[in-house]
Amino acid sequence: MSRSRIALILGVSATLLLTACGGDDGGSSAAADCTPAHTFDTVSKGTLTVGVYDLPPYAMTTGENGMSGVDADIVREFAKRECLKVTAQPGNTAALIPSVQQGRSDLALGDWYRTAERAKVVNLSDPLYVDQMGIISKQGVSAISDLEGKTVGTVDGYLWVADLQALLGDKLRLYPSAVNMNQDLAAGRIDIGVDSYGSALQTQKDTGMKVEVAQSDPRVAASQEPAQAGFPMSKNNQEMLDAMNEVIADLHKNGRIAEILESYGLPSSAAETGDPRLI
Numbered sequence: 001m002s003r004s005r006i007a008l009i010l011g012v013s014a015t016l017l018l019t020a021c022g023g024d025d026g027g028s029s030a031a032a033d034c035t036p037a038h039t040f041d042t043v044s045k046g047t048l049t050v051g052v053y054d055l056p057p058y059a060m061t062t063g064e065n066g067m068s069g070v071d072a073d074i075v076r077e078f079a080k081r082e083c084l085k086v087t088a089q090p091g092n093t094a095a096l097i098p099s100v101q102q103g104r105s106d107l108a109l110g111d112w113y114r115t116a117e118r119a120k121v122v123n124l125s126d127p128l129y130v131d132q133m134g135i136i137s138k139q140g141v142s143a144i145s146d147l148e149g150k151t152v153g154t155v156d157g158y159l160w161v162a163d164l165q166a167l168l169g170d171k172l173r174l175y176p177s178a179v180n181m182n183q184d185l186a187a188g189r190i191d192i193g194v195d196s197y198g199s200a201l202q203t204q205k206d207t208g209m210k211v212e213v214a215q216s217d218p219r220v221a222a223s224q225e226p227a228q229a230g231f232p233m234s235k236n237n238q239e240m241l242d243a244m245n246e247v248i249a250d251l252h253k254n255g256r257i258a259e260i261l262e263s264y265g266l267p268s269s270a271a272e273t274g275d276p277r278l279i
Contacts, residue, residue: 034083038243042106048084050075051096051108054177055155057202057264058229059110061090071109071231073260074128078247092176093157097122100232106240111196113159113227116278123235126245127228127273129261133160133214134197136185136204141192142212144220153181153190159279160194160222167219178203185209198266221279228273 043049052059052067059069066088067075079086089105096108100122111131114124135141147168154161156174164172175181178195182203185193193200193209200211214223233241251257258268 036083037081038239038246040082040237040239040243042084042240043103044087046083046085048075048079048082048086048107049089049105050086051089051091051099051105053090053092053096053110054179055110055196055199056178057266058196058199061088066090067109069109070260070264070266071111071128071229073263074248074251074257075107075109075231077251077256078244081247082243093155094176097232100234103234103236106237107231107233107244109231111199111229112232113222114230114276114278115159115227118232119278121235122232123238123241124232124278125230125241126248126276127230128248128257129266129270130226130228130273131270132197132226133220133222134195134200135212135214136193136195136200136209137191137212138209140210140212143215144217144223147192147194150191151189152192152194153184154194155181158194158196158222159227160220163220163222164194198270202265225279227279228277 050067052061052072054060057069059071060067062068063072065086076086089099091099093110096105096110097118099105100108112118114127118124141147144167149171151171151173152164152168153173153175154164155178156176161174173184173190175184178199181190181193181195184190186207197211197213204211214220216224218224231244233244252271258271261270262268
């Protein structure tokens, strides 16, 4: 047999061997060297499926793996420790919790408040950061009473929605995302916007709008105590919840969450959540 023929056979054999071992799969060999910090199931083996919607700076449907923002960066820290690839599933606020409930995604991003009602249908991770109710207006409104008689917009799913509906009636408009609300606010179709304070600070830069923390008002419970944000996760996956909570505790301890918040223009003090609580 000629030397050239032997070399050809050896080359083909080597190629087949590399393919069988994952040598040409875009990085799975590196994943094979990774040892997960915990053991739990995911919707798709080896992948963390993440529901995400647009609520800058906490969650955005752009960037690496189709997601970015504070929550996305925290999830990547988790996925890295657990040797998981990340796949983002974009959606709107109303669709993300059902997606977690029904096992189509492992968790959801987007400044999800830790509420007693939400905890009935999904597991909620330990708190990532605290967020306050923010009021967006040209005048710098901060009192809930100043919303009365005005056309007010907010995003469906927020903790204050039911209380504002009771207070404002048909003067309150609900939007599927902060992007939609801010478009109407800029166009003058609504007078005032109510959003996550942190998100509003980010989206209203250089717009001429003022963002104020809502003053405490007993008619709107969310104005009286800053909400803790966490990740909604499946009720059927306690092992993942336990793993996530361990990682969150470590990210608080080593200051990583505070660093992530600051990198998006938010105060590091928001990482000082206190003990987990539901509102």
